[in-house]
Amino acid sequence: EPxxxxxxxxxxxxxxxxxxxxxxxxxxxxxxxWYRQILGQKVExxxxxxxxxxxxxxxxxxxxxxxxxxxxxxxxxxIRSTKLEDSAMYFCASSGVRSGPPNEQFFGPxxxxxxx
Amino acid sequence: SQQGEEDPQALSIxxxxxxxxxxxxxxxxxxxxxxxxxxxxGLVHLILIRSNEREKHSGRLRVTLDTSxxxxxxxxxxxxxxxxxxxxxxxxxNTGGFKxxxxxxxxxxxxx
Numbered sequence: 513e514p515x516x517x518x519x520x521x522x523x524x525x526x527x528x529x530x531x532x533x534x535x536x537x538x539x540x541x542x543x544x545x546w547y548r549q550i551l552g553q554k555v556e557x558x559x560x561x562x563x564x565x566x567x568x569x570x571x572x573x574x575x576x577x578x579x580x581x582x583x584x585x586x587x588x589x590x591i592r593s594t595k596l597e598d599s600a601m602y603f604c605a606s607s608g609v610r611s612g613p614p615n616e617q618f619f620g621p622x623x624x625x626x627x628x
Numbered sequence: 629s630q631q632g633e634e635d636p637q638a639l640s641i642x643x644x645x646x647x648x649x650x651x652x653x654x655x656x657x658x659x660x661x662x663x664x665x666x667x668x669x670g671l672v673h674l675i676l677i678r679s680n681e682r683e684k685h686s687g688r689l690r691v692t693l694d695t696s697x698x699x700x701x702x703x704x705x706x707x708x709x710x711x712x713x714x715x716x717x718x719x720x721x722n723t724g725g726f727k728x729x730x731x732x733x734x735x736x737x738x739x740x
Contacts, residue, residue: 543726555671555716555730568725603670616661616673617728 514538516620518604524626525594533589533623535604544587545605545617546579548572555603561587594627601625634717634731642739647704649734651717652697659720660693662702664713665733671716674702679722709740 517536525531537544546558559579560567566579578590587606591598601624605617634651641647651660659678663671677684677693677700684691690703704711716733720726 545726545728547730554732555665555718557728557730560726560728562726568723568727570727605671615659616676618673619663619671621670 514618516604516606516618518602518620518623520623521621522624522626524628527596527627528593531591531594531625533591533602533604533625535587535589535620536585537587537604537606538618539585541606541608541618543567543606543608543617544579544581545607546589547603547605548600549603549622550600558589591625594625596627599625599627634715634734636734637732638735638737640737640739641707643707643709645707647707647711647736647738649702649715649717649736651700651702651731653700653717653719653729653731654698655719656722657695657719658722660691660700661718661720661728662689662691662700663716663718663730665716666713674715704736707736707738709738712736712738 519534544561547555549555557570559569559573561579576592580588601622603622604620607617657679659676661676662674664674665671675686675689675691677691688705693700714733714735716730718728718730720728
C-alpha cells in the first residue's frame with residue numbers, strides 16, 4: 513500500500529541553523545501539507561501546497577519557513593534559522609487524486625526536530 | 629472557543645463499553661475528519677464526513693455531524709484495549725484554499 517515517507521526521522525540542530533525536512537508524498541496525490549506537533553500538544557497546520565504553489569498558510573508559517581516541490585516527488589520544508597521553540601514533531605501529509613475538494617489526508621511518520 | 633475543540637479531554641472506559649467523543653468548531657467547513665494517533669506517532673485517518681452529510685459509519689465507528697450546531701461526535705462501539713489512543717477531529721475550512729485545523733484531541737484509555 514502506498515505511503516507517505518519522511519526523512520530524517522530525528523534531526524538535532526543548533527539554534528540559528530537551517531534545517532530541511534523531506535517528505536515523499538503518495539505519487540498520484542495533488543495536495544500536500546505540513547503540520548507540527550509540539551510534545552503533548554495538538555497538531556498545528558503550517559501550510560498547504562497545490563498546483564506548485566502555497567494554497568494556505570498559518571500564522572506560524574512566517575518568513576523563516578518555506579516549502580518546495582523541487583522534482584515532482586519530494587516535498588520539503590525549510591526552516592532558515594531555527595529557534596528553540598521550533599522543536600516539535602513535523603508531519604507531512606498528502607491527499608487527493610483529482611482536482612476538487614481534497615479528501616482524507618495520509619500522514620507520514622513524522623520528523624522529530626530538536627533545536628539545542 | 630477555538631476551531632476544533634474536543635471533549636472530553638480524556639476518557640477512561642472498560643473494554644466492551646462504548647466511547648463517545650465530541651468536537652465543536654466555529655467556522656464554515658467543507659469536511660470534518662477524525663484521526664487517531666498512538667503515542668506521538670503518525671496520524672491515521674478514520675473517517676471523513678462532508679458538510680452535507682449527517683451520519684456516517686465505518687465498522688465500529690459512527691460519526692455524526694450537525695452543521696447548525698457546528699458539532700460532530702465520534703462513537704466507538706464495543707471498545708477494545710487496542711483502541712487506546714488520542715482521537716482528533718479536523719475541520720477542512722471553507723476558505724477557498726486548503727486548510728485543515730485539528731482540535732486538541734481526546735485521550736482514550738480502554739482498560740482490559
